[in-house]
Amino acid sequence: xxxxxxxxxxxxxxxxxxxxxxxxxxxxxxxxxxxxxxxxxxxxxxxxxxxxxxxxxxxxxxxxxxxxxxxxxxxxxxxxxxxxxxxxxxxxxxxxxxxxxxxxxxxxxxxxxxxxxxxxxxxxxxxxxxxxxxxxxxxxxxxxxxxxxxxxxxxxxxxxxxxxxxxxxxxxxxxxxxxxxxxxxxxxxxxxxxxxxxxxxxxxxxxxxxxxxxxxxxxxxxxxxxxxxxxxxxxxxxxxxxxxxxxxxxxxxxxxxxxxxxxxxxxxxxxxxxxxxxxxxxxxxxxxxxxxxxxxxxxxxxxxxxxxxxxxxxxxxxxxxxxxxxxxxxxxxxxxxxxxxxxxxxxxxxxxxxxxxxxxxxxxxxxxxxxxxxxxxxxxxxxxxxxxxxxxxxxxxxxxxxxxxxxxxxxxxxxxxxxxxxxxxxxxxxxxxxxxxxxxxxxxxxxxxxxxxxxxxxxxxxxxxxxxxxxxxxxxxxxxxxxxxxxxxxxxxxxxxxxxxxxxxxxxxxxxxxxxx
Numbered sequence: 179x180x181x182x183x184x185x186x187x188x189x190x191x192x193x194x195x196x197x198x199x200x201x202x203x204x205x206x207x208x209x210x211x212x213x214x215x216x217x218x219x220x221x222x223x224x225x226x227x228x229x230x231x232x233x234x235x236x237x238x239x240x241x242x243x244x245x246x247x248x249x250x251x252x253x254x255x256x257x258x259x260x261x262x263x264x265x266x267x268x269x270x271x272x273x274x275x276x277x278x279x280x281x282x283x284x285x286x287x288x289x290x291x292x293x294x295x296x297x298x299x300x301x302x303x304x305x306x307x308x309x310x311x312x313x314x315x316x317x318x319x320x321x322x323x324x325x326x327x328x329x330x331x332x333x334x335x336x337x338x339x340x341x342x343x344x345x346x347x348x349x350x351x352x353x354x355x356x357x358x359x360x361x362x363x364x365x366x367x368x369x370x371x372x373x374x375x376x377x378x379x380x381x382x383x384x385x386x387x388x389x390x391x392x393x394x395x396x397x398x399x400x401x402x403x404x405x406x407x408x409x410x411x412x413x414x415x416x417x418x419x420x421x422x423x424x425x426x427x428x429x430x431x432x433x434x435x436x437x438x439x440x441x442x443x444x445x446x447x448x449x450x451x452x453x454x455x456x457x458x459x460x461x462x463x464x465x466x467x468x469x470x471x472x473x474x475x476x477x478x479x480x481x482x483x484x485x486x487x488x489x490x491x492x493x494x495x496x497x498x499x500x501x502x503x504x505x506x507x508x509x510x511x512x513x514x515x516x517x518x519x520x521x522x523x524x525x526x527x528x529x530x531x532x533x534x535x536x537x538x539x540x541x542x543x544x545x546x547x548x549x550x551x552x553x554x555x556x557x558x559x560x561x562x563x564x565x566x567x568x569x570x571x572x573x574x575x576x577x578x579x580x581x582x583x584x585x586x587x588x589x590x591x592x593x594x595x596x597x598x599x600x601x602x603x604x605x606x607x608x609x610x611x612x613x614x615x616x617x618x619x620x621x622x623x624x625x626x627x628x629x630x631x632x633x634x635x636x637x638x639x640x641x642x643x644x645x646x647x648x649x650x651x652x653x654x655x656x657x658x659x660x661x662x663x664x665x666x667x668x669x670x671x672x673x674x675x676x677x678x679x680x681x682x683x684x685x686x687x688x689x690x691x692x693x694x695x
Contacts, residue, residue, distance in 0.1 A: 218647070222646055222692075223544075224517055226278055226514065231517065234496060236249055239340065240478065241267060242339060247269045248268050253265070263287065265283075275541060275695055288345070290581055291320040291348060294320060295320065295362070297331070300315055300316075306392060309335045311336055313337050314340040315335050319360075326451070330354045331361075362625060371388075375413045375452070379430065383400045386454060389450070398454065406432040407432055410473070415476055416450075418488045424457075426449055426455065427526075428455045428457070429532070442464055443465040445462055445463055447526075447535070465493065465660070468576040468661075468662040470664045471496075474493055474494065475494060495662065497517045497518060502621070505621075506557050521540075538658075546599075547693045548693060552567060559676045559683055559685060562676070563676045565675060570646075576689070578604075578638060579684050580637055584681065585604055585680070586677065592671060592673035592675050593668070596673075598668065603677070607632055611661040613624040613627075642657075
């Protein structure tokens with residue numbers, strides 16, 4: 179995906195001014211480092227770019243016991259804005275919670291084709307491309323003259339296990355056929371047919387291509403979907419249910435706002451025959467229903483010995499939106515703009531109606547980074563209960579049960595006087611997250627509350643909420659419906675409350691966990 183073509187840096191606008199006017203409260207730090215951290219908006223346990231700018235994640239690959247996570251990075255962002263272009267920066271991780279920065283892997287502006295956009299790395303185990311067994315090959319979009327009509331796919335390769343890359347000439351391996359928006363190649367290995375498969379975003383179509391050597395590609399078919407904007411960052415993978423039933427999943431980053439749909443990751447379950455995809459239903463499902471989970475990628479779950487789990491797949495998304503990409507307090511407080519979602523584990527499940535869907539939960543390795551655990555047990559609430567807990571970054575889990583009421587939920591990052599907060603819960607026949615009560619990037623006022631269906635007859639709901647300094651991610655029940663969004667609560671807003679509407683509920687097994695990464 180291309181960076182937004184605008185040169186003006188919006189440092190946070192009214193949001194930044196308002197945040198600056200609110201004291202962060204007394205720091206409990208004993209030294210300068212702790213005091214600086216207390217005044218920071220950098221996430222505590224989410225991945226953030228070290229400096230400057232990041233946007234699209236690139237599919238992580240497994241090399242020598244580590245995930246290699248590449249992402250679009252702009253070292254010139256603070257000086258020149260988003261139009262100064264991106265390179266691929268690398269971070270490595272063994273658990274997808276703690277990451278180590280490795281610097282620039284695929285450089286920008288080192289060929290006549292300019293900067294490097296989204297694409298896909300693959301490990302060429304069998305040396306199909308001729309760069310050596312185990313070489314890492316990247317297919318990525320570049321745009322030589324700066325217009326969408328020249329977008330094409332170029333090849334880069336690494337012979338040092340993905341740390342640095344060289345360009346394979348300056349000609350594209352998939353030239354532009356004379357169309358606008360021709361980008362974001364995603365490459366997978368089709369072991370059954372002994373070849374590579376590429377999905378490519380082409381306006382409102384996903385194109386399918388195949389190759390034996392990663393250098394020469396043949397067009398096979400196209401999957402068209404109108405009504406959800408220009409399709410970006412396509413994805414294709416196979417996943418199995420717990421009983422072994424396997425489905426193919428085709429996905430895209432898309433914008434359904436005009437139709438009242440999300441602006442996140444749309445997906446279809448179906449069948450893939452090596453050349454064409456046939457969906458189970460014409461309309462997509464959405465992996466996230468919040469406002470800020472874009473450019474997402476999914477990737478394999480590996481055991482320590484490298485074996486792949488066919489029933490679990492990981493996913494990570496960019497916690498931002500092209501409607502307001504430069505609106506964040508982290509620019510002024512910490513000199514960067516770029517935070518990712520928590521890595522989530524996805525499983526394939528089947529609803530009672532027979533529909534297959536993807537269910538999400540935070541990556542299990544979070545359990546290994548718990549620094550504090552607060553067990554509150556069962557709490558009965560009739561109206562509102564402000565808890566004796568304060569924090570800016572934590573996880574809250576609880577199961578809410580009731581006999582009769584209209585709504586129930588939690589108030590996150592609540593101010594001392596109760597006037598500011600982010601709400602998450604259920605009301606009638608829908609689940610929701612509402613950020614209107616806190617500073618947030620949406621100055622239009624249109625994108626404040628996200629909603630998903632809820633079966634009120636169940637008279638219970640499980641909430642798993644991840645709160646960090648500039649984000650909230652809520653997983654409802656089994657994780658079929660998740661809501662991820664940015665919010666910028668004042669650093670002094672650290673309270674937490676439970677609430678009900680028109681009735682009493684019990685918040686069972688309520689636990690708060692904090693993390694150290």
